[in-house]
Amino acid sequence: MDVLVPRLSVVVPVFNEEDVLPLFAQRIRPVLDGLDLAYEVLAVDDGSRDATPAVLAAMRRDWPQLRVIRLRRNSGHQNALTAGLHRARGQFVASIDVDLQDPPEVIAEMLRLAEDTGLDVVHGVRADRSTDTPFKRWTAGLYYRLVRRVVGASVPHNAGDFRLLSRTAVDALTGLPEQRPVYRLLVPWLGLPSGEVTYTREVRAAGRSKYPIGKMIRLALDSFTGFSAAPLRVATWLGCAGIALCVVIGGAALAAYLWGTVVPGWTSMFVALMFVGALQLLCLGLLGEYVARMFTTMQGRPPYVVTFDSAVTARPLANQGSAPWTL
Known part of the structure; x- marks a missing residue:
């Protein structure tokens, strides 16, 4: 039996987000339904310890396009993205955080830009970060200045992990042997035709940030040691x-x-x-x-371990090598 290949996949890393998940679904589902195309949403539960798995299970019952991938342990935001990218089947794949600081409505604009101009990558660039704390704005600005100086000017300023990728870009990324990927640097490194869509960063819809100072420092270290000597x-x-x-x-x-x-x-x-x-x-x-x-x-250990995938009957996944484990 042939499996319908969606036009668009949306990868959403989730960690202890029981409060914001219903709000996220209420916001993004009308946007995707309004695109009038086949789509899927891959919610990657990164080892949540609250009621997130139960909330996702309830959401799946009345949202057939939602797929849930549950990691056995907390593996980190970038590895959760990796799990989603490896399992996304769409011709285009968008990635977005669940906290609604990145507006889901921009995905439609990204898709139109990619289709109209033949781009493989469309970055979501934060034109206004006034909703962030002064400390967060200062550290983010310092990070991007240093990264652009060390890695190269191809890294878009103020572009995080909110982006749209073509199937060509996704296959190239999933074929890389990275154990600790930093996608905001890996994607520009590919050198594929790219564009940008600017937006205003919003306040977090609910809950607290899951990216404290320790994880920010870890990301910075991975960025510098992984891409430059x-x-x-x-x-x-x-x-x-x-x-x-x-x-x-x-x-x-x-x-x-x-x-x-x-x-x-x-x-x-x-x-x-x-x-x-x-x-x-x-x-x-x-x-x-x-x-x-x-x-x-x-x-050679896998960067993440999947304990549950709601679409285990989907077609075999390409370009995964031996990196991920599915249990």
Whole structure:
């Protein structure tokens, strides 16, 4: 029996979002129904510990286009996106967060732009982030400035994981051997024809943010260590500067000894040792990031583990290799 291939798939990572899920469904379903095309919505439950699985099960009963993919444990936002991309069957695949800060209505505009101009990627770019906290705006601006300097100007400024991809782009992404993907950098790296749709970022519809400062730092580390050797070069230059400083201090100490000058010594020596020790720890930490990535790759463990997929009878999935496990 042939399975209808939807024109559009929408991948929605979900983690402990029992409060906002009904609001999200009320907002996005009329938009997708109004497109007058075959679609599917893949809600990827990233190991939620609240009533999210029950809410999704209830939503499925009267929303036939909704598919639920449940990960056995919390694997992170990017890995939840990976699970959805591997299982999306649409000719176009959109990804959006469930908190409604990215307006679902923009998906229709993205799809029209892609179809009319033949684009493979349409980025959702946040033209107005006034609803974010000042700290969030500052850290986001710093992140994008550093990423564009290190990775390249091809990375759209203020573009997160709200985007539309063609089947060509999805197949290219799912064929990559990334264990810790950062899609806001991977997608521009593909170099496919791309466009942008701007929108105003809204306030969170309900609940609290699931992306605290710790996860933001982790994303930044994955971005820099996964796409550039610049951190290693920074460590190298800091090490060279530390050595040069030690040579200067050593020369000054030798000159003082030869001239017979009494040097207190303890304070300067203590500061120098602390400075050099800090540089060593920084360099070791940066090297450790790369070693950890190599270790993860050598283990070959899947980035996520699926415990339930509401469309297990769908056609076989292409370009998945041996990365994901389905239980």
